[in-house]
Amino acid sequence: MIIRLFSRLILGLLLLNSGIVQAEGNSQYKLASGDVIRISVFGEKDLSFEKLRLTDAGTFSYPFIGEVQAKGKTAAEIEQIIVNKLKGDYLVDPRVSVSVLQYREFFISGEVKTPGGYPFQPGLTLRRAVALAGGLTERASDKRITIIRDHDASRTPEPATLDTLVLPGDTITIDQGFF
Structure with a gap:
Protein backbone atom coordinates (compact mmCIF):
# COMPACT_ATOMS: atom_id res chain seq x y z
CA MET A 1 0.00 0.00 0.00
CA ILE A 2 2.70 2.51 0.98
CA ILE A 3 4.83 1.49 -1.98
CA ARG A 4 1.87 2.03 -4.35
CA LEU A 5 1.21 5.51 -2.93
CA PHE A 6 4.90 6.36 -3.12
CA SER A 7 5.11 5.22 -6.76
CA ARG A 8 2.03 7.33 -7.64
CA LEU A 9 3.65 10.34 -5.99
CA ILE A 10 6.89 9.81 -7.96
CA LEU A 11 4.92 9.35 -11.21
CA GLY A 12 2.96 12.55 -10.53
CA LEU A 13 6.17 14.51 -9.92
CA LEU A 14 7.73 13.14 -13.12
CA LEU A 15 4.65 14.11 -15.15
CA LEU A 16 4.57 17.57 -13.59
CA ASN A 17 8.27 18.16 -14.34
CA SER A 18 7.89 16.88 -17.90
CA GLY A 19 5.21 19.47 -18.66
CA ILE A 20 2.56 16.86 -19.54
CA VAL A 21 0.25 17.93 -16.73
CA GLN A 22 0.68 21.60 -17.64
CA ALA A 23 -0.08 20.87 -21.30
CA GLU A 24 -3.32 19.11 -20.35
CA GLY A 25 -4.35 22.13 -18.25
CA ASN A 26 -3.72 24.49 -21.17
CA SER A 27 -5.50 22.37 -23.81
CA GLN A 28 -8.52 24.72 -23.79
CA TYR A 29 -6.45 27.91 -23.89
CA LYS A 30 -7.60 30.15 -26.76
CA LEU A 31 -4.85 31.94 -28.65
CA ALA A 32 -4.92 35.67 -29.35
CA SER A 33 -2.73 38.58 -30.40
CA GLY A 34 0.60 38.69 -28.57
CA ASP A 35 0.90 34.96 -27.82
CA VAL A 36 4.14 33.28 -28.90
CA ILE A 37 3.88 29.74 -30.23
CA ARG A 38 6.23 26.97 -31.34
CA ILE A 39 5.40 24.79 -34.35
CA SER A 40 7.29 21.53 -34.80
CA VAL A 41 6.86 19.28 -37.82
CA PHE A 42 8.63 15.99 -37.20
CA GLY A 43 11.48 15.49 -39.67
CA GLU A 44 10.92 18.86 -41.38
CA LYS A 45 13.27 21.57 -40.06
CA ASP A 46 12.16 24.05 -42.73
CA LEU A 47 8.54 23.78 -41.54
CA SER A 48 9.37 24.04 -37.81
CA PHE A 49 9.50 27.42 -36.05
CA GLU A 50 10.75 28.08 -32.54
CA LYS A 51 9.12 31.46 -31.83
CA LEU A 52 6.15 32.78 -33.79
CA ARG A 53 4.39 35.82 -32.30
CA LEU A 54 0.77 36.19 -33.36
CA THR A 55 0.04 39.50 -35.11
CA ASP A 56 -2.40 42.13 -33.85
CA ALA A 57 -5.07 40.34 -35.88
CA GLY A 58 -4.22 37.00 -34.20
CA THR A 59 -2.64 35.48 -37.30
CA PHE A 60 0.73 34.11 -38.41
CA SER A 61 2.23 33.32 -41.79
CA TYR A 62 3.23 29.73 -42.59
CA PRO A 63 5.03 28.26 -45.63
CA PHE A 64 2.80 26.69 -48.32
CA ILE A 65 -0.30 27.71 -46.35
CA GLY A 66 -0.06 31.48 -46.09
CA GLU A 67 -1.88 33.45 -43.39
CA VAL A 68 -3.31 31.24 -40.61
CA GLN A 69 -6.08 32.64 -38.38
CA ALA A 70 -5.15 31.52 -34.84
CA LYS A 71 -7.25 33.95 -32.78
CA GLY A 72 -9.83 32.08 -30.72
CA LYS A 73 -8.38 28.65 -31.56
CA THR A 74 -6.53 26.18 -29.32
CA ALA A 75 -3.05 24.83 -30.08
CA ALA A 76 -4.66 21.48 -31.03
CA GLU A 77 -6.92 23.22 -33.55
CA ILE A 78 -3.90 24.96 -35.12
CA GLU A 79 -2.11 21.59 -35.30
CA GLN A 80 -5.07 20.14 -37.20
CA ILE A 81 -5.22 23.08 -39.63
CA ILE A 82 -1.52 22.69 -40.46
CA VAL A 83 -1.79 18.89 -40.82
CA ASN A 84 -4.81 19.20 -43.14
CA LYS A 85 -3.10 21.82 -45.35
CA LEU A 86 0.26 19.98 -45.57
CA LYS A 87 -1.13 16.47 -46.02
CA GLY A 88 -1.22 15.23 -49.60
CA PHE A 106 -1.95 41.17 -18.59
CA PHE A 107 -2.21 44.83 -17.58
CA ILE A 108 -2.48 46.40 -14.15
CA SER A 109 -3.20 50.07 -13.41
CA GLY A 110 -4.29 52.31 -10.60
CA GLU A 111 -2.86 52.21 -7.11
CA VAL A 112 0.15 49.95 -7.67
CA LYS A 113 3.75 51.13 -7.51
CA THR A 114 4.65 50.15 -11.10
CA PRO A 115 1.58 49.97 -13.37
CA GLY A 116 1.95 48.43 -16.81
CA GLY A 117 1.92 45.21 -18.77
CA TYR A 118 3.44 42.04 -17.33
CA PRO A 119 4.01 38.56 -18.73
CA PHE A 120 1.27 36.11 -17.80
CA GLN A 121 2.17 32.94 -15.91
CA PRO A 122 -0.21 29.97 -15.52
CA GLY A 123 -1.88 29.95 -12.08
CA LEU A 124 -1.42 33.71 -11.60
CA THR A 125 -3.63 35.30 -8.94
CA LEU A 126 -4.32 38.98 -8.52
CA ARG A 127 -2.23 38.94 -5.33
CA ARG A 128 0.83 37.77 -7.33
CA ALA A 129 0.04 40.25 -10.13
CA VAL A 130 0.11 43.09 -7.57
CA ALA A 131 3.46 41.81 -6.29
CA LEU A 132 4.85 41.84 -9.86
CA ALA A 133 3.71 45.48 -10.11
CA GLY A 134 5.71 46.42 -7.00
CA GLY A 135 2.87 46.13 -4.48
CA SER A 141 -7.95 49.73 -1.55
CA ASP A 142 -7.80 45.96 -1.56
CA LYS A 143 -11.63 46.01 -1.67
CA ARG A 144 -12.08 48.24 -4.76
CA ILE A 145 -10.53 46.10 -7.48
CA THR A 146 -12.00 45.47 -10.93
CA ILE A 147 -10.91 43.23 -13.76
CA ILE A 148 -11.85 43.37 -17.42
CA ARG A 149 -11.51 39.97 -19.06
CA ASP A 150 -9.83 39.94 -22.45
CA HIS A 151 -12.37 37.46 -23.79
CA ASP A 152 -15.33 39.67 -22.73
CA ALA A 153 -16.45 41.50 -25.88
CA SER A 154 -18.51 43.99 -23.84
CA ARG A 155 -15.38 44.95 -21.80
CA THR A 156 -17.48 45.10 -18.62
CA PRO A 157 -15.44 45.54 -15.40
CA GLU A 158 -16.07 42.77 -12.85
CA PRO A 159 -15.39 43.06 -9.12
CA ALA A 160 -12.34 41.07 -8.04
CA THR A 161 -10.44 40.08 -4.91
CA LEU A 162 -6.75 39.43 -4.36
CA ASP A 163 -7.48 35.70 -4.81
CA THR A 164 -9.08 36.11 -8.27
CA LEU A 165 -7.30 34.24 -11.06
CA VAL A 166 -5.78 36.44 -13.74
CA LEU A 167 -5.94 35.37 -17.40
CA PRO A 168 -3.76 36.49 -20.33
CA GLY A 169 -4.82 39.86 -21.71
CA ASP A 170 -6.84 40.82 -18.61
CA THR A 171 -6.85 44.45 -17.46
CA ILE A 172 -6.82 45.03 -13.70
CA THR A 173 -7.63 48.34 -12.02
CA ILE A 174 -6.96 49.02 -8.34
CA ASP A 175 -8.80 52.07 -7.02
CA GLN A 176 -8.03 54.35 -4.08
CA GLY A 177 -9.54 53.62 -0.73
CA PHE A 178 -11.62 56.26 1.00
CA PHE A 179 -10.45 57.30 4.44
Whole structure:
Protein backbone atom coordinates (compact mmCIF):
# COMPACT_ATOMS: atom_id res chain seq x y z
CA MET A 1 0.00 0.00 0.00
CA ILE A 2 2.70 2.51 0.98
CA ILE A 3 4.83 1.49 -1.98
CA ARG A 4 1.87 2.03 -4.35
CA LEU A 5 1.21 5.51 -2.93
CA PHE A 6 4.90 6.36 -3.12
CA SER A 7 5.11 5.22 -6.76
CA ARG A 8 2.03 7.33 -7.64
CA LEU A 9 3.65 10.34 -5.99
CA ILE A 10 6.89 9.81 -7.96
CA LEU A 11 4.92 9.35 -11.21
CA GLY A 12 2.96 12.55 -10.53
CA LEU A 13 6.17 14.51 -9.92
CA LEU A 14 7.73 13.14 -13.12
CA LEU A 15 4.65 14.11 -15.15
CA LEU A 16 4.57 17.57 -13.59
CA ASN A 17 8.27 18.16 -14.34
CA SER A 18 7.89 16.88 -17.90
CA GLY A 19 5.21 19.47 -18.66
CA ILE A 20 2.56 16.86 -19.54
CA VAL A 21 0.25 17.93 -16.73
CA GLN A 22 0.68 21.60 -17.64
CA ALA A 23 -0.08 20.87 -21.30
CA GLU A 24 -3.32 19.11 -20.35
CA GLY A 25 -4.35 22.13 -18.25
CA ASN A 26 -3.72 24.49 -21.17
CA SER A 27 -5.50 22.37 -23.81
CA GLN A 28 -8.52 24.72 -23.79
CA TYR A 29 -6.45 27.91 -23.89
CA LYS A 30 -7.60 30.15 -26.76
CA LEU A 31 -4.85 31.94 -28.65
CA ALA A 32 -4.92 35.67 -29.35
CA SER A 33 -2.73 38.58 -30.40
CA GLY A 34 0.60 38.69 -28.57
CA ASP A 35 0.90 34.96 -27.82
CA VAL A 36 4.14 33.28 -28.90
CA ILE A 37 3.88 29.74 -30.23
CA ARG A 38 6.23 26.97 -31.34
CA ILE A 39 5.40 24.79 -34.35
CA SER A 40 7.29 21.53 -34.80
CA VAL A 41 6.86 19.28 -37.82
CA PHE A 42 8.63 15.99 -37.20
CA GLY A 43 11.48 15.49 -39.67
CA GLU A 44 10.92 18.86 -41.38
CA LYS A 45 13.27 21.57 -40.06
CA ASP A 46 12.16 24.05 -42.73
CA LEU A 47 8.54 23.78 -41.54
CA SER A 48 9.37 24.04 -37.81
CA PHE A 49 9.50 27.42 -36.05
CA GLU A 50 10.75 28.08 -32.54
CA LYS A 51 9.12 31.46 -31.83
CA LEU A 52 6.15 32.78 -33.79
CA ARG A 53 4.39 35.82 -32.30
CA LEU A 54 0.77 36.19 -33.36
CA THR A 55 0.04 39.50 -35.11
CA ASP A 56 -2.40 42.13 -33.85
CA ALA A 57 -5.07 40.34 -35.88
CA GLY A 58 -4.22 37.00 -34.20
CA THR A 59 -2.64 35.48 -37.30
CA PHE A 60 0.73 34.11 -38.41
CA SER A 61 2.23 33.32 -41.79
CA TYR A 62 3.23 29.73 -42.59
CA PRO A 63 5.03 28.26 -45.63
CA PHE A 64 2.80 26.69 -48.32
CA ILE A 65 -0.30 27.71 -46.35
CA GLY A 66 -0.06 31.48 -46.09
CA GLU A 67 -1.88 33.45 -43.39
CA VAL A 68 -3.31 31.24 -40.61
CA GLN A 69 -6.08 32.64 -38.38
CA ALA A 70 -5.15 31.52 -34.84
CA LYS A 71 -7.25 33.95 -32.78
CA GLY A 72 -9.83 32.08 -30.72
CA LYS A 73 -8.38 28.65 -31.56
CA THR A 74 -6.53 26.18 -29.32
CA ALA A 75 -3.05 24.83 -30.08
CA ALA A 76 -4.66 21.48 -31.03
CA GLU A 77 -6.92 23.22 -33.55
CA ILE A 78 -3.90 24.96 -35.12
CA GLU A 79 -2.11 21.59 -35.30
CA GLN A 80 -5.07 20.14 -37.20
CA ILE A 81 -5.22 23.08 -39.63
CA ILE A 82 -1.52 22.69 -40.46
CA VAL A 83 -1.79 18.89 -40.82
CA ASN A 84 -4.81 19.20 -43.14
CA LYS A 85 -3.10 21.82 -45.35
CA LEU A 86 0.26 19.98 -45.57
CA LYS A 87 -1.13 16.47 -46.02
CA GLY A 88 -1.22 15.23 -49.60
CA ASP A 89 0.30 18.07 -51.61
CA TYR A 90 3.43 18.58 -49.50
CA LEU A 91 3.81 15.70 -47.00
CA VAL A 92 2.42 12.16 -46.83
CA ASP A 93 1.77 11.95 -43.08
CA PRO A 94 2.76 15.18 -41.31
CA ARG A 95 3.18 15.02 -37.54
CA VAL A 96 2.71 18.51 -36.16
CA SER A 97 3.02 19.83 -32.62
CA VAL A 98 1.97 23.36 -31.57
CA SER A 99 2.67 24.73 -28.11
CA VAL A 100 2.39 28.09 -26.39
CA LEU A 101 5.81 29.42 -25.41
CA GLN A 102 4.75 32.79 -24.07
CA TYR A 103 1.29 34.02 -23.16
CA ARG A 104 0.13 37.54 -23.94
CA GLU A 105 0.58 40.14 -21.21
CA PHE A 106 -1.95 41.17 -18.59
CA PHE A 107 -2.21 44.83 -17.58
CA ILE A 108 -2.48 46.40 -14.15
CA SER A 109 -3.20 50.07 -13.41
CA GLY A 110 -4.29 52.31 -10.60
CA GLU A 111 -2.86 52.21 -7.11
CA VAL A 112 0.15 49.95 -7.67
CA LYS A 113 3.75 51.13 -7.51
CA THR A 114 4.65 50.15 -11.10
CA PRO A 115 1.58 49.97 -13.37
CA GLY A 116 1.95 48.43 -16.81
CA GLY A 117 1.92 45.21 -18.77
CA TYR A 118 3.44 42.04 -17.33
CA PRO A 119 4.01 38.56 -18.73
CA PHE A 120 1.27 36.11 -17.80
CA GLN A 121 2.17 32.94 -15.91
CA PRO A 122 -0.21 29.97 -15.52
CA GLY A 123 -1.88 29.95 -12.08
CA LEU A 124 -1.42 33.71 -11.60
CA THR A 125 -3.63 35.30 -8.94
CA LEU A 126 -4.32 38.98 -8.52
CA ARG A 127 -2.23 38.94 -5.33
CA ARG A 128 0.83 37.77 -7.33
CA ALA A 129 0.04 40.25 -10.13
CA VAL A 130 0.11 43.09 -7.57
CA ALA A 131 3.46 41.81 -6.29
CA LEU A 132 4.85 41.84 -9.86
CA ALA A 133 3.71 45.48 -10.11
CA GLY A 134 5.71 46.42 -7.00
CA GLY A 135 2.87 46.13 -4.48
CA LEU A 136 0.01 48.40 -3.51
CA THR A 137 0.48 52.10 -2.82
CA GLU A 138 -0.48 53.59 0.56
CA ARG A 139 -3.74 54.87 -0.92
CA ALA A 140 -4.79 51.56 -2.51
CA SER A 141 -7.95 49.73 -1.55
CA ASP A 142 -7.80 45.96 -1.56
CA LYS A 143 -11.63 46.01 -1.67
CA ARG A 144 -12.08 48.24 -4.76
CA ILE A 145 -10.53 46.10 -7.48
CA THR A 146 -12.00 45.47 -10.93
CA ILE A 147 -10.91 43.23 -13.76
CA ILE A 148 -11.85 43.37 -17.42
CA ARG A 149 -11.51 39.97 -19.06
CA ASP A 150 -9.83 39.94 -22.45
CA HIS A 151 -12.37 37.46 -23.79
CA ASP A 152 -15.33 39.67 -22.73
CA ALA A 153 -16.45 41.50 -25.88
CA SER A 154 -18.51 43.99 -23.84
CA ARG A 155 -15.38 44.95 -21.80
CA THR A 156 -17.48 45.10 -18.62
CA PRO A 157 -15.44 45.54 -15.40
CA GLU A 158 -16.07 42.77 -12.85
CA PRO A 159 -15.39 43.06 -9.12
CA ALA A 160 -12.34 41.07 -8.04
CA THR A 161 -10.44 40.08 -4.91
CA LEU A 162 -6.75 39.43 -4.36
CA ASP A 163 -7.48 35.70 -4.81
CA THR A 164 -9.08 36.11 -8.27
CA LEU A 165 -7.30 34.24 -11.06
CA VAL A 166 -5.78 36.44 -13.74
CA LEU A 167 -5.94 35.37 -17.40
CA PRO A 168 -3.76 36.49 -20.33
CA GLY A 169 -4.82 39.86 -21.71
CA ASP A 170 -6.84 40.82 -18.61
CA THR A 171 -6.85 44.45 -17.46
CA ILE A 172 -6.82 45.03 -13.70
CA THR A 173 -7.63 48.34 -12.02
CA ILE A 174 -6.96 49.02 -8.34
CA ASP A 175 -8.80 52.07 -7.02
CA GLN A 176 -8.03 54.35 -4.08
CA GLY A 177 -9.54 53.62 -0.73
CA PHE A 178 -11.62 56.26 1.00
CA PHE A 179 -10.45 57.30 4.44
